[in-house]
Amino acid sequence: MIEAAMIWNEPNNKSHWDPELDPEWSIYADTVKRTGAAIADINPAITRVLGGMSPIDPHWIERMRGHDALDAVDAVAVHGFPLDWNLWSIHDWPAKIAEIEAVVPDKPVWVTEVGVGSFGAEEVQEFGIRRTSELLIDRVDRIYWYSLFDLPQQWGATTRHREAEGSSYFRHFYMGLIRADGTPKPALDHYASVADRMGLMQWFHFQDPRLDDAVAWMKRLGVKRLRTGLSWADSFREGALDWFDRQMEALADFDVTVTFCFTPEHLGVEPHHTSCAKDPQQFADFCAWMIDRYAPRQSVRAVGG
Template sequence: MIEAAMIWNEPNNKSHWDPELDPDWAIFADTVARAGNAIHAVNPAITRVLGGMSPIDPAWVRRMEGHGVLDAVDVVAVHGFPLDWNLWSIHEWPAKVAEIEAVTHKPVWVTEVGVGSFGAEEVQVFGLRRTAELLLGRVPRVFWYSLFDLPMEWGATTRHREAEGSSYYRHFYMGLIRPDGTPKPALEDYAKVAGEMGLMQWFHFEDPRLDDAVAWMKRLGTKKLRTGLSWADSFRPNATDWFDRQMEALADLDVTVTFCFTPEHLGVAPHHTSPAREPQAFADFCAWMIDRYAPASTSVPAVAAE
């Protein structure tokens, strides 16, 4: 089932929202308000999550509040990668959560946290153990990124690419399972907390890893998954068939689904990070997905955002 809907992904990061096209996030705010209201109208039981911010920025939350965004969501989410991209220590996680709690009464979820094995697999083991110690029980939801390594030949969805140097290549080492299907040492540690710590796993269009991912999650005892349904993908041939297959495969998990990625032909600029020319079109997509996969008539009672 879908227990929560996240509206966009890392909107305060230029890899996912173009600040040159929307420098004060006014268009983004309108987009979120429309989407949040549309989701609520279809199924009030769905928890609405403001797309996980990266970097963690209380000033950005205040800006969103000033735009009225927080009236259209139930949860504020954060993402953090202190051993790979962030300029703060992994031991600061509780303080980083507290920074956001200090500026909003909304619950705070950690919807993406991870440690790559780019430097050493032992670092990932340490990072997973320490993350579990610091965050489980501290926030209502924690999602580890990710189950699978991103295959090198696919390329990461980021605007920086090789200009980041080694930072770019870290995108390909965030999984607990290597591209050849063999587990890394940290997988054993994740299995110990799988019932409490969810997984965040993107599935590409017609992703061949879908069935393997479900089998692994069942074996590990994972209960909660965060993934995405791409607005841009919805315009591909056979998109609905793929969405149906994906959501059917994930039916036994509590899913937080992320709606994001602007179709090139609908953006102010032809890029997935662009604001839409008509934000209502994105809201309509969100409403369609909730109506198709989590209609009010078949939903369970709302999950407490806590």
């Protein structure tokens, strides 16, 4: 069910990894090395992906190289939202990819999150997905559009300062191709024309009621590749394994890149999901358990071009 595994989400973004606890990213690098080795031990055919960076930062990649973390992964990932959060033009996408390729010439660069929201106007999202597909489909091997569904306002977005971030926070709720009420936005039509070449990135919350609708939409659109997540923190909830099984069974018809992240409060240096773990090996063990359960050695599908 899994073709690739990403080790954390946006580890150079303080909304997802607390830099005050790990200012040199040495603990993160140790986590990558332990997790990469654990995944390879269970199934060496799984593509191991360095947590998608946001912002796109070649200096951070050099830091990872200095910690020997790049030896534990097979691909490097970037995330970009130039019409919503980043301070660069959407037309700069090829240059941004080239910046990372220049410092990691031996590994493919994947775009594991790219999106344009409809916060200001749905026409902006239409332009954004057209231009993104023009710039990236023939430029990188993997692209995942974020996202299929708008985030319901009542759920809240995973950021550090929430409403205090102003419009930057509220943009999180308008990144989908389908509104929270289930109706499609105009940009969905263009996505449908490239769905076989541009995957989707969709987080599913614990016991997410949108799972079956998402699968139906993706099959209707012709989606082949999906990136989603399995939460280490959620694994300690009651009924977690039943939920993980249901989620992964529902996604069995897609080539899945799974992102492992979110620290359980009781296992963090501080009690927060962005905290580094007190024992990074425990995170590596969780990832190995999930790979063994959902992508054992004999079942993996080779990653193609």
